[in-house]
Amino acid sequence: MTMTRRSFLKRATISGIAAASIMTGAGKVLAGTRSTGNYAILHDLNKCDGCVHQDTPKCVLACRVKNELNFPQPQQPIKNYWPQPKHEDWSGKRHVTDRLTPYNWTYVQHLEVEHQGKKIEVHVPRKCMHCDNPPCSTLCPFGVNDKTAEGPVVINPKGCFGGAKCRDVCPWHIPQRQGGVGLYLEVVPDLAGGGVMYKCDMCHDLIKQGQQPACVNACPRNAIMFGPQYELHEYAQNWARQNQGYVYGDEENGGTANFYISMIPFEVINLAIIDQDLDGTTGRVDMAVNIENPLDEPGNILSGLLMAPVAGVLAAGISTYQIMKGGNDVED
Amino acid sequence: MKIKRHNTAIRFTHWVTAMSIFVLLFTGFGQMPVYKRYYVDQLPGLAWSSNFLATLYLHYLAAMALIFISAYYVTYLIVSKRWDIIPRRGDFKESMQIFASMLGLAEEPENDKYLAEQRLAFAVTAFSxxxxxxxxxLKVYKNLPGMEFSVGTVFWLAQIHNLFTVILLLSVIVHLAAFLIKANRPLVASMFTGYIDREYVIHRHAAWWDKLNKEHREAGLTSPPVHPEAVLIAEQGKSCLDKTGNSS
Structure with a gap:
């Protein structure tokens, strides 16, 4: 085969233009996918009294009633997650309300904190934060954990395999696993899969019908608000500015759709949680501030992925030019 | 006497592809929560394997290498016009004949530089x-802050990515299993050195051998890539094939 320098350059240019147009074309398509109109919830810790005179906080109760049909109905006996000598089964502890379980998607932390020399009771309703860029959703290997257009992050119980990766990558380890239920039972339940992951879905079905989440309606002190995310974010910021208060959930993990406002710094609240609520098992949730979202720093990765084909075309240009410049084309 | 089979560009492509796919498969499977559960992270040196972010970024890095080398190879093919590995009409039938010949049911066809089944396997691998x-x-774009794909898009992206992972893994296994067949083994060395025995070419790749000699005659070269007596040897090679069928 013969090739002149000119024909080489022509072909190399054409392939380079082709590669570049594919890349820029893809960029245009993808630029239009950002959604608007997310909803959010806001917990006013200055109003929440933890329903201390009730057996169960009203928001927790409302959540359990509303989601009764969504709770798992596992097949017994539930086998261990081979080769691990354990499995997760909360079906015998459905009554538990003081932690997150597959049967309890929100709980209230009753804390005593010391602030400015005073002992103050603080009650913190906990549930999924519904992050703006949720690692649990983006990293789900089966693509069945979704950041919905309305804002809630929703796990599809029909597609979930129960590997609990979402719980591992969630900064708060919110989703909880129930074994003996779900898709893995249909595949090789002795060897792979672990059940289905459960967590708050912000009552996604109700939101789509134009209603509010169950916990919002149930709160006797209107301590839980529901509305468009930007409105609640603005409300929280204004409130904090006017009252020298604090906001949680606006910056954490790159931003969430679950805000908390309080007169007490969240560093102080988190210390109380660590001291009084955490017990070393999943389902008890800390409140660390300024959590960084590892997926929010993709700059170098992205430019690397975009530069890779360009570098490939250039390198091939050099290689093929050297082969052809050699005069003979006998692959020497 | 050796013949050049794989030039530096091809060997570079092959080994960068192989290494990046190896890393991509390992880290890709690591996106499922398997290495902790099955104690892979207990193996010496593999403690990082159950760290989802570590495997994710390794996956991205290896993906850069694979995209780089894919662009390199496509450009190389377009510029050099060496289409030997691209499937042709009749390849499916011909590869059936090769399988039949392995069982002694038919004569092996006169192969070009690559066997029909290699060309088909390449197409499956390249498409995957x-x-x-x-x-x-698209999945990387999805992971960017502010990027929200529809529920269906996310689901199907994951399913298609996982499906082709399985297909690619199978094609890698088939590729490696090919070296269980003794006749294919000299090709392992040639992917390192670039060279292969002339006798092997004469016996296994008669059509390529003819082509090499024809190219050299047409180019007016007096010294073929092989030997001054190339044409003569080619004739002998053919007769050797005629007598013994798939003797190689």
Whole structure:
């Protein structure tokens, strides 16, 4: 085969233009996918009294009633997650309300904190934060954990395999696993899969019908608000500015759709949680501030992925030019 | 006497592809929560394997290498016009004949530089890699802050990416299993050195051998890539094939 320098350059240019147009074309398509109109919830810790005179906080109760049909109905006996000598089964502890379980998607932390020399009771309703860029959703290997257009992050119980990766990558380890239920039972339940992951879905079905989440309606002190995310974010910021208060959930993990406002710094609240609520098992949730979202720093990765084909075309240009410049084309 | 089979560009492509796919498969499977559960992270040196972010970024890095080398190879093919590995009409039938010949049911066809089944296997592998790159890039976009794909898009991206992972893994296994067949083994060395025995070419790749000699006669070269007596040897090679069928 013969090739002149000119024909080489022509072909190399054409392939380079082709590669570049594919890349820029893809960029245009993808630029239009950002959604608007997310909803959010806001917990006013200055109003929440933890329903201390009730057996169960009203928001927790409302959540359990509303989601009764969504709770798992596992097949017994539930086998261990081979080769691990354990499995997760909360079906015998459905009554538990003081932690997150597959049967309890929100709980209230009753804390005593010391602030400015005073002992103050603080009650913190906990549930999924519904992050703006949720690692649990983006990293789900089966693509069945979704950041919905309305804002809630929703796990599809029909597609979930129960590997609990979402719980591992969630900064708060919110989703909880129930074994003996779900898709893995249909595949090789002795060897792979672990059940289905459960967590708050912000009552996604109700939101789509134009209603509010169950916990919002149930709160006797209107301590839980529901509305468009930007409105609640603005409300929280204004409130904090006017009252020298604090906001949680606006910056954490790159931003969430679950805000908390309080007169007490969240560093102080988190210390109380660590001291009084955490017990070393999943389902008890800390409140660390300024959590960084590892997926929010993709700059170098992205430019690397975009530069890779360009570098490939250039390198091939050099290689093929050297082969052809050699005069003979006998692959020497 | 050796013949050049794989030039530096091809060997470079092959080994960068192989290494990046190896890393991509290992880290890709690590996106499922398997290495902790099955104690892989207890093996010496593999403690990082159950760290989802570590495997994710390794996956991205290896993906860069694969995209780089894919662009390199496509450009190389377009510029050099060496289409030996691209499937042709009749390849499916011909590869059936090769399988039949392995069982002694038919004569092996006169092979070109690559066997029909190699060309078909290449097409499957290349298509899988292409599908994985496209769905993979979309999955990276999805992970960016502010990027929200529809529920269905996310689901199908994951399914297609996972499906082609399985197809690619199978094609890698088939590729490696090919070296269980003794007749294919000299090709392992040639992917390192670039060279292969002339006798092997004469016996296994008669059509390529003819082509090499024809090219050299046409180019007016007095010294073929092989030997001054190339044409003569080619004739002998053919007669050797005629007598013994798939003797190689």
């Amino acid at each position: 890699v292409m599908a994985l790159i496209v769905t993979g890039i």
